[in-house]
Every structure is written in structure tokens, then in C-alpha cells.
Amino acid sequence: xxxxxxxxxxxxxxxxxxxxxxxxxxxxxxxxxxxxxxxxxxxxxxxxxxxxxxxxxxxxxxxxxxxxxxxxxxxxxxxxxxxxxxxxxxxxxxxxxxxxxxxxxxxxxxxxxxxxxxxxxxxxxxxxxxxxxxxxxxxxxxxxxxxxxxxxxxxxxxxxxxxxxxxxxxxxxxxxxxxxxxxxxxxxxxxxxxxxxxxxxxxxxxxxxxxxxxxxxxxxxxxxxxxxxxxxxxxxxxxxxxxxxxxxxxxxxxxxxxxxxxxx
Numbered sequence: 001x002x003x004x005x006x007x008x009x010x011x012x013x014x015x016x017x018x019x020x021x022x023x024x025x026x027x028x029x030x031x032x033x034x035x036x037x038x039x040x041x042x043x044x045x046x047x048x049x050x051x052x053x054x055x056x057x058x059x060x061x062x063x064x065x066x067x068x069x070x071x072x073x074x075x076x077x078x079x080x081x082x083x084x085x086x087x088x089x090x091x092x093x094x095x096x097x098x099x100x101x102x103x104x105x106x107x108x109x110x111x112x113x114x115x116x117x118x119x120x121x122x123x124x125x126x127x128x129x130x131x132x133x134x135x136x137x138x139x140x141x142x143x144x145x146x147x148x149x150x151x152x153x154x155x156x157x158x159x160x161x162x163x164x165x166x167x168x169x170x171x172x173x174x175x176x177x178x179x180x181x182x183x184x185x186x187x188x189x190x191x192x193x194x195x196x197x198x199x200x201x202x203x204x205x206x207x208x209x210x211x212x213x214x215x216x217x218x219x220x221x222x223x224x225x226x227x228x229x230x231x232x233x234x235x236x237x238x239x240x241x242x243x244x245x246x247x248x249x250x251x252x253x254x255x256x257x258x259x260x261x262x263x264x
Contacts, residue, residue, distance in 0.1 A: 004245060004249075009258075015052065016052075017035050019035055021033070021034040021061070021062060021063055022064075025066050027068035028068050030046065032064050035054070040057065041054065041061055043055065055097050059078065061076070061077055061090070062077065062111075063076035064112065065112040065114040066114060067116075067136040069116070072091055072092070072094075072100075072136050073092040074121045074123070074139075075089065075090040076105075076110065076124075077090060077109060078108055086105075087105045087109060088104055089123055103134055105123070105125065105132065106125055106132065106145070107130070109125060109126070110126055110152075111123075111197075112124070112156065118133075121135075126153060129147065129152065130148060130153070131145070131148060131153060133145070133146075146184075148169065150169040150173050150187060151170050154168055155196050156168075157198060157206070159176075159199055159201065164177060166197060172189060172190045172191075172193055173188065174188040188224050188225070192210030192213050192215060194208050194209065195210065198241035199221065200241070202243065202246070204220065204221045205218055206218070206219040207219075209232075209236065209237050211234070212235075214234040214235065215232055216229070216248065218263070230261060234254060235252075236252050236259075239251070246262060247263075
């Protein structure tokens with residue numbers, strides 16, 4: 001845990017095995033973790049990790065998205081390449097801490113986001129190259145699928161007001177998907193194979209992390225133009241983002257540090 005006001009390391013949270021992702025709900029003041037090492041999600045109030053609860057899900061959990069109005073947490077599960085078990089997205093009722101649905105996916109999932117206007121979850125699928133939608137109120141299957149014209153959709157974020165998704169692909173390109181016309185933009189080149197991305201709605205900037213060569217690409221999302229590339233460290237494919245301070249945190253695995261960048 002890092003205090004984003006002082007940028008100081010506070011502590012680590014124990015008993016979370018193989019954490020692949022973390023999501024904080026400001027609306028509910030809750031924290032969710034995808035614990036891939038034990039096929040569970042962790043749920044606890046912010047600052048009260050002693051109240052940690054775990055719910056087993058239908059695979060190895062990865063991406064997380066949350067609908068605060070219905071208390072639905074979507075967990076995008078992954079599997080090993082040779083695993084014959086179907087790939088699913090799990091729905092967890094975080095009010096009662098129970099698994100309520102397992103939605104069959106067309107392929108290996110990546111990251112996921114929630115759109116409060118349409119009340120849909122959107123999930124990147126690595127192969128086939130798609131973004132699929134699941135309705136939060138009635139998650140009985142895939143409600144829509146959108147083809148992405150590049151290999152390996154990975155990081156995903158949403159411009160809720162602009163009604164578009166940002167999708168970065170292993171092929172080192174960025175697309176937007178217009179949620180009203182269902183059309184994708186022309187590709188924008190990235191500095192490397194991407195992973196985590198965050199959209200800054202205040203500055204209209206998009207941050208794209210790449211572990212190889214170790215960089216963060218900063219895009220102007222109005223023109224879809226790359227403004228700069230900030231060097232981080234080899235293998236640094238995970239970032240965090242604080243909207244209030246316009247700070248981006250890059251986690252550096254080789255030197256066991258976190259670098260802090262301010263977008264001004």
C-alpha cells in the first residue's frame with residue numbers, strides 16, 4: 001500500500017496469494033483483489049484489511065470491474081494454454097460475498113471495465129480478437145461482441161462521457177471503439193507490447209504501460225496522438241493511477257521500487 005498524498009510506502013497486505021489485479025471502488029470504499037494463486041477474489045473495506053473475505057471463482061482470476069449500483073463484481077478468469085476447462089467471467093455479489101454466475105467466454109480474457117451508462121461490463125478477449133459485453137443486471141451470457149482488427153486485445157479502459165473504449169493490443173497498437181457506431185478507429189502505434197492502461201478524463205490523456213522496453217506512452221485522446229514516452233524499467237508492465245492528483249505509479253520489478261510521475 002502507498003499513501004498517494006505523501007507517496008510513501010505504508011505496508012503490504014498478507015494472505016493474498018498470487019495477486020494479479022487490484023480494484024478500488026471509491027463509491028463503496030471497497031478494495032477487490034484477484035488472487036490467481038488460489039482462484040479467489042479478496043474483498044475488504046478500504047483501510048480494514050483485517051475484514052478480508054474471499055470468494056472462490058470459476059478460474060484463475062485476472063481483470064476486475066465493479067458495478068456499485070448492483071454490488072456486482074465481474075472477474076475475468078484466465079487459464080493455462082493446455083487447460084481444457086472452459087474460460088468464464090465470474091459474477092460475485094460483494095454484498096453477500098457469493099458467486100452468482102459464471103458466464104462462458106469465447107476465449108482467453110484480459111482486462112475488463114464497467115460502463116455505468118449502459119450497465120454493461122466490457123471484456124477484452126485475446127483470441128479471437130474481440131471485446132465482449134455482459135449485462136450486469138442479467139449476466140446470463142455474452143450480450144454483444146465487437147471484432148478488433150489486431151492480435152491480442154490486452155489493456156482496456158473507457159471514456160464514459162465520450163462513449164468509447166480504449167483497447168491496446170499485443171500487436172503494439174491502440175484502437176478506440178465507438179460504442180454508438182460500433183466502429184474502431186485507425187490504429188495508433190505503441191512503443192512496445194502493452195499491458196495496463198488508464199484514462200485520465202480530466203486531461204483527456206491515456207497512459208499505456210509496456211514492460212518491454214519498459215515505458216509509459218502518454219496519448220492525447222482527442223487527436224489519438226502520442227505526446228511522449230516515459231522510460232520506466234524493463235518488465236514494468238503494471239501501473240496505478242490517481243485521478244485527483246494526476247499521478248501515475250509504475251511498479252518496477254527489477255529494483256523493487258515504485259516510480260511516481262505527475263502529468264501536468
